[in-house]
Amino acid sequence: VIAFLDTQPCCVGAQEIHDQLRGRGEPVGLASVYRVLETLAQQGLVQRLDLGDGVTRFEPARTGEDHHHHLVCDGCGKVESFADARLETVIRDVEQRSGYDVAAHDVLLRGACGACR
Numbered sequence: 731v732i733a734f735l736d737t738q739p740c741c742v743g744a745q746e747i748h749d750q751l752r753g754r755g756e757p758v759g760l761a762s763v764y765r766v767l768e769t770l771a772q773q774g775l776v777q778r779l780d781l782g783d784g785v786t787r788f789e790p791a792r793t794g795e796d797h798h799h800h801l802v803c804d805g806c807g808k809v810e811s812f813a814d815a816r817l818e819t820v821i822r823d824v825e826q827r828s829g830y831d832v833a834a835h836d837v838l839l840r841g842a843c844g845a846c847r
């Protein structure tokens with residue numbers, strides 16, 4: 731599961747992880763995939779994303795170059811990623827002002843994609 735997630739550019743659902751692993755001939759059950767993902771999430775190695783469509787998605791907790799956020803289309807359900815250095819700067823400013831030691835942050839933009847709008 732970890733090796734598979736590492737090769738993914740963005741978040742994937744447990745069912746899809748399961749299907750892909752099975753497709754590669756890994757004899758893995760869906761229940762074990764969920765169990766592994768829960769454990770990884772608890773350890774902070776994997777980030778859980780709830781995009782509001784009932785599918786919980788997972789992606790490796792990324793720092794540095796691979797750190798990104800998500801755009802979700804309410805029309806077709808498409809998920810895209812984006813990164814913005816200015817956004818990260820603003821979030822660090824907020825961290826300093828608040829006095830919090832911010833361990834992680836999520837930014838989710840939701841609406842209609844270019845094709846749906």
Ligand SMILES: [Zn+2]
Binds near residue numbers: 739741799800
């Ligand atoms: Zn992502």
Ligand SMILES: [Zn+2]
Binds near residue numbers: 803806
């Ligand atoms: Zn759309």
Ligand SMILES: [Zn+2]
Binds near residue numbers: 797817837
């Ligand atoms: Zn960020």
